[in-house]
Amino acid sequence: MGILTPENLREAGNFALLALSFLKSNFLYILTALLLTRAIYRRYFHPLSAFPGPFWGSITHWYSVYLFFAGGYKMHLHELELHKRYGPVVRLKPDMLLIASASYLDTVFHLKCDKAAFIDIEIAGFGDAVITARSHASHVRLRKRIASAYSMTNIRRMETSVDAIVVSLLHQLNTRFAAQKKACDFALWAQYFAYDVVTDVAFGRAVGFVEAGKDVAGLVGNFHRNLPVGNILVRVRWLAQLLAMVPGLRWAMPKSGDEVGVGVMMTYRDGLIRERIREGNPEKKPDLLHHFLNAKNDDGTPMTFREIGDECYLIMVAGSDTTSAVLRLLTRNLYSNPAIMAKLYAELSSARLSRPVPTFDQLVKLPYLQAVLSEALRLGSLGMYIPRAVSEPGFECHGKFVPGGMAVAMNPWVLSQSKEIYGEDASEFNPERWLRGEEEKARLAKYEFAFGRGGRSCLGRNIALMELNKVVAGLVLGFEGRLMREGEEGVEYPGELRNLSIWAEKGMWVEFKLREGVEEGWAKVE
């Protein structure tokens, strides 16, 4: 016994072969039994089993994939429905709760929380960047080295180049649409504008979407086309991990040098970084890249090429579709609410503002404009849930205990619909709600979630606010706009809004008309 004789080895080999053949012929039974056992565990014995939610959500992660695709990418609406049915806390995934009570915002997004298990970012072709860092400790380290790039002092240094993109947009809207009485799909132009600003802010050079009037090199389209797959991998993490084991798959993941897919954006980004390094990163460039090239880790070492690339890429992702979605929501509501538009125009036209683009300092002092923007951010921010890992030892949520290590998430759009916070007209665009006195404004500010919460709140907030203030002022002062309906002459395709975790929209048709008294060519591109 216990001695390795040829006979013992033969016996062990025979046993292994027997076990293998048993597994092979009963594979399906074994798999079913395992899945059933896991489903029973998740449904009845899991630490989150006391929380209500849809049956399939409690036993499989695929349910949230289903919600992502269902009804043509309308997960925000499904999540709202689930809350109506099951209450403020819904078990959306076996190990994740979706919470719709704003009173838990600071518990979930507390200053030291970790991000919940996310897609293995290496698989998606990224390294650790500030927005993807999971642990609080690594997030603090990564945020510290780049935070100064996003400071208000630095953002102000970028103001003139943002102005140039606003002017370019106004010029294009005027010459291509208003002057020619042609219908404009403003959903696309809002996107061109936001992508140009974000690339300018990141690299000191806008791609030129606005000037070209199209999605240059298919950068945006390629990115959007990849989002459904990305969303599956984020939701079913084991699938992402399994894929990572497939030989050659990493090679197939997006990377700089690709001519299709997300890699196109990476190629573009790497070209600009290399060019800047060749130029010696001159002082006169105030953009984020300039700061990243000068940034230092705690031990004094610089950021690597890969780290700089990841930060830049993720800024393009985080700062473009987010801003354009808010701009679309805001303009749609202005063009369909003449009273709101008239009040905003009155405020802007009676203020002493620089033309064609007012300064950020001038605009932040205008109360009605700020109320309009707060309302647009409330309703137009993200429509996806933002997950966090529950810190030890856990917390009590609506009378039930959520243990540490589980995931909890909140969705900014779902919270924006809360009648408890915003009253019966929660879903309506009503800037007046921000103008009901200091006390009420402070109460609403407590629930602000558009830019996230806690230590991981949006670093680009000041950039977004600056560009939104300027572009809205420019549009309102320059044009009257009318939303067009399907079937009208010039409306080439129907409107479509998809929630791909970012809002992807096309077909927001607007008839622009230069305002009376505004000179032709007022927004001249120098």
Ligand code: HEM
């Ligand atoms: C209206 C426009 C924007 C909205 C609604 C928005 C929203 C958000 C939200 C909700 C988060 C938190 C995500 C989380 O907690 O996991 C976030 C993070 C972030 N955003 Fe924005 N964002 C906007 C514009 C921008 C812009 C223009 C930039 C950069 C140019 C930017 C860069 C970032 C970065 C770097 C982070 C990660 C911060 C961290 O993890 O420490 N965002 N944003």
